Amino acid sequence: MNYRHHIDYELYDDWQDLEDRDVAMIKEAYSICEQAYAPYSKFKVGAIVLLEDGSIVRGNNQENMAYPSGLCAERVALFFAGANFPNLKVEALYIVAKGELLNSSSLLSPCGACRQVMVETEMRQKSDYKVFLVSENKKVIVFSSAKDLLPMAFGT
Numbered sequence: 001m002n003y004r005h006h007i008d009y010e011l012y013d014d015w016q017d018l019e020d021r022d023v024a025m026i027k028e029a030y031s032i033c034e035q036a037y038a039p040y041s042k043f044k045v046g047a048i049v050l051l052e053d054g055s056i057v058r059g060n061n062q063e064n065m066a067y068p069s070g071l072c073a074e075r076v077a078l079f080f081a082g083a084n085f086p087n088l089k090v091e092a093l094y095i096v097a098k099g100e101l102l103n104s105s106s107l108l109s110p111c112g113a114c115r116q117v118m119v120e121t122e123m124r125q126k127s128d129y130k131v132f133l134v135s136e137n138k139k140v141i142v143f144s145s146a147k148d149l150l151p152m153a154f155g156t
């Protein structure tokens with residue numbers, strides 16, 4: 001038997017056309033992106049976790065001289081949310097980036113380890129959340145679930 005995996009997502013040409021709340025979150029993501037500690041890769045990533053009560057958790061990538069000891073922006077934000085607000089569901093995750101690794105039209109696509117953590121957040125809270133991936137040329141892709149970014153994730 002052959003099977004096919006189908007993933008739906010929305011693509012917008014300009015994130016500024018999204019609804020006000022999403023525009024505000026993406027602006028927050030760019031602001032925290034500036035504060036990333038990325039002296040080695042010079043690639044800055046910002047992540048905003050929007051919680052169900054409307055509060056937000058900001059994260060950015062934190063690198064280290066001993067390279068593997070650093071952590072991606074998405075996990076910084078999701079782990080902080082899990083540590084401090086374990087009973088508040090995540091409603092959305094917004095991810096932006098700046099740096100030479102990303103040319104102006106390419107989209108930041110989270111690494112595999114972050115995807116696994118993103119999926120487990122949905123498993124833990126028993127509900128899906130939206131994931132917004134923003135490119136430097138303003139395009140944005142919106143997924144309705146983190147699971148769409150990691151089909152057949154470990155544990156699913």
Ligand code: THU
Nearest residue numbers: 041043045061072073109110111
């Ligand atoms: N990085 C993130 O923060 N998120 C991703 O989704 C991919 C990569 C960081 C890790 C490292 O600090 C830098 O970007 C270059 O890989």
